Amino acid sequence: MPTDHIAELLERIPDKLLPLDRWHRAHGGRMVSFAGYQMPVQYEGVMAEHLWTREHAGLFDVSHMGQTVLTGETPDRALEAVVPGDIQALKENRLRYTLLLNETGGILDDLMVTRRARDLYLVVNGATKYDDLAYLRETLPDEVVITLLDERALFALQGPKAAAALASLIPEVTDLYFMQAGAFVFEGTQLWISRSGYTGEDGFEISVDVDHAEALVDRLCAHESVKPIGLGARDSLRLEAGLPLYGHDMNDEVTPVEADLGFAISKRRRIEGGFAGADRVLGELNGGAARKRVGLMVEGRQPVREGAEIFAGDIPVGIVTSGGFAPSLGVPVAMGLVASRHAANGTQLHADVRGKRIAVTVAAMPFVSHRYRRASVT
Amino acid sequence: MNRYFTEEHEWVEVEGNTATVGITDYAQEQLGDVVFVDVPAEGKQFDKGDEAAVVESVKAASDVFCPVSGTIVEGNDVLADEPALVNTDPEGDGWFFKLELSDMSELDGLMDEAAYKQFVAGL
Numbered sequence: 340m341p342t343d344h345i346a347e348l349l350e351r352i353p354d355k356l357l358p359l360d361r362w363h364r365a366h367g368g369r370m371v372s373f374a375g376y377q378m379p380v381q382y383e384g385v386m387a388e389h390l391w392t393r394e395h396a397g398l399f400d401v402s403h404m405g406q407t408v409l410t411g412e413t414p415d416r417a418l419e420a421v422v423p424g425d426i427q428a429l430k431e432n433r434l435r436y437t438l439l440l441n442e443t444g445g446i447l448d449d450l451m452v453t454r455r456a457r458d459l460y461l462v463v464n465g466a467t468k469y470d471d472l473a474y475l476r477e478t479l480p481d482e483v484v485i486t487l488l489d490e491r492a493l494f495a496l497q498g499p500k501a502a503a504a505l506a507s508l509i510p511e512v513t514d515l516y517f518m519q520a521g522a523f524v525f526e527g528t529q530l531w532i533s534r535s536g537y538t539g540e541d542g543f544e545i546s547v548d549v550d551h552a553e554a555l556v557d558r559l560c561a562h563e564s565v566k567p568i569g570l571g572a573r574d575s576l577r578l579e580a581g582l583p584l585y586g587h588d589m590n591d592e593v594t595p596v597e598a599d600l601g602f603a604i605s606k607r608r609r610i611e612g613g614f615a616g617a618d619r620v621l622g623e624l625n626g627g628a629a630r631k632r633v634g635l636m637v638e639g640r641q642p643v644r645e646g647a648e649i650f651a652g653d654i655p656v657g658i659v660t661s662g663g664f665a666p667s668l669g670v671p672v673a674m675g676l677v678a679s680r681h682a683a684n685g686t687q688l689h690a691d692v693r694g695k696r697i698a699v700t701v702a703a704m705p706f707v708s709h710r711y712r713r714a715s716v717t
Numbered sequence: 718m719n720r721y722f723t724e725e726h727e728w729v730e731v732e733g734n735t736a737t738v739g740i741t742d743y744a745q746e747q748l749g750d751v752v753f754v755d756v757p758a759e760g761k762q763f764d765k766g767d768e769a770a771v772v773e774s775v776k777a778a779s780d781v782f783c784p785v786s787g788t789i790v791e792g793n794d795v796l797a798d799e800p801a802l803v804n805t806d807p808e809g810d811g812w813f814f815k816l817e818l819s820d821m822s823e824l825d826g827l828m829d830e831a832a833y834k835q836f837v838a839g840l
Contacts, residue, residue: 384749384750386775571775641753664750693771
């Protein structure tokens with residue numbers, strides 16, 4: 340059977356290695372398969388790394404993510420055909436969180452878009468990057484040139500000491516506020532740095548040529564506040580911060596309104612529409628969606644994990660999409676997709692964990708407050 | 718007193734016809750930070766290979782299989798409040814449960830410490 344043959348071939352494709360694969364192993368990283376890459380899941384332990392990031396600064400290698408640029412006459416207007424954000428209004432060196440949508444309003448990916456002087460710079464998820472590229476190529480006009488920057492590595496430096504640590508190498512980064520970006524020079528190489536991240540903490544995401552990545556990472560980790568942090572803590576940090584993970588809390592059958600990401604649908608786009616799936620998405624914005632992504636506080640100490648069914652009495656009303664132990668809170672927390680009539684904060688539900696009923700309560704997110712360095716409202 | 722080991726990384730300490738069961742240092746190291754342990758109640762009966770306990774780390778949930786058949790005489794209730802004992806003292810205070818063995822001959826199929834060390838070295 341040809342399909343079996345393809346599946347077999349895919350299974351045999353070995354994981355790719357990060358540019359700093361050897362560095363991670365040398366620093367005690369335990370490598371696991373994730374998004375088609377061998378990635379460090381932890382160094383000294385998820386709990387310690389999580390708490391270190393909340394108190395100091397953690398360095399995450401996210402080079403698996405797809406750094407992509409769009410060039411052409413009006414790539415912003417073109418991109419708006421498949422995302423609900425107002426990309427045309429994005430000012431230079433500003434970034435915006437947006438969603439790549441299919442024709443029925445399902446989320447194909449979530450991404451950051453930055454307007455730079457000569458292009459739009461996109462950062463998409465590692466596991467979806469090749470599908471994203473294919474979809475963009477298929478949907479955007481030919482005059483938009485799409486380039487995957489696979490010669491660049493990407494690192495996130497996150498935590499209350501991140502700014503001081505990065506400023507010890509590049510003092511000018513302190514000029515950036517949350518969701519602002521710019522080009523900086525470090526030891527003769529050009530970096531693209533944005534003040535953004537996926538932990539709820541202040542921090543930066545740093546794009547660097549792979550040939551200069553190790554020198555940068557070594558210099559950052561030489562700072563007393565900085566330690567390398569693995570995927571395990573990246574997941575628990577983003578869960579506490581209430582940030583959804585693509586492929587878990589949302590997928591191509593979940594709409595932006597269901598995912599409670601209505602903030603990513605810009606005002607002008609709400610009026611004008613004109614993006615993939617707009618009929619359904621705008622309809623749900625006005626009339627409500629059948630289900631909603633919510634936070635769940637979990638009673639007791641047993642974590643409730645992805646895939647657990649959620650019940651109101653004996654009636655199934657949803658599913659846990661992410662869950663685990665929240666190291667900063669010392670209790671388990673979760674996110675789930677729940678029928679809208681059971682999605683109000685304070686609603687008492689329960690999750691089925693291998694036949695055991697565990698009480699959960701719908702709760703506001705984030706579970707741990709964000710500490711971004713925002714510009715004052717202008 | 719005799720200590721045995723399984724390929725599922727449990728240790729079994731036998732005294733008379735009672736066995737104390739826990740997970741090995743290698744197992745806790747692989748699991749990472751343990752945040753929850755569910756131990757069986759007194760009187761429960763298990764066959765060899767049954768799921769007897771659950772251990773959850775920050776990363777994942779794992780079943781602990783009963784390495785030998787028997788009846789539970791005690792679960793380690795301290796683990797409910799101090800699951801991290803499994804990390805700090807896995808082969809001592811972090812034990813999971815004690816059971817009365819129903820078939821002593823099952824011990825013959827388990828590894829001794831030297832064999833377990835060799836087994837782990839080969840992983």
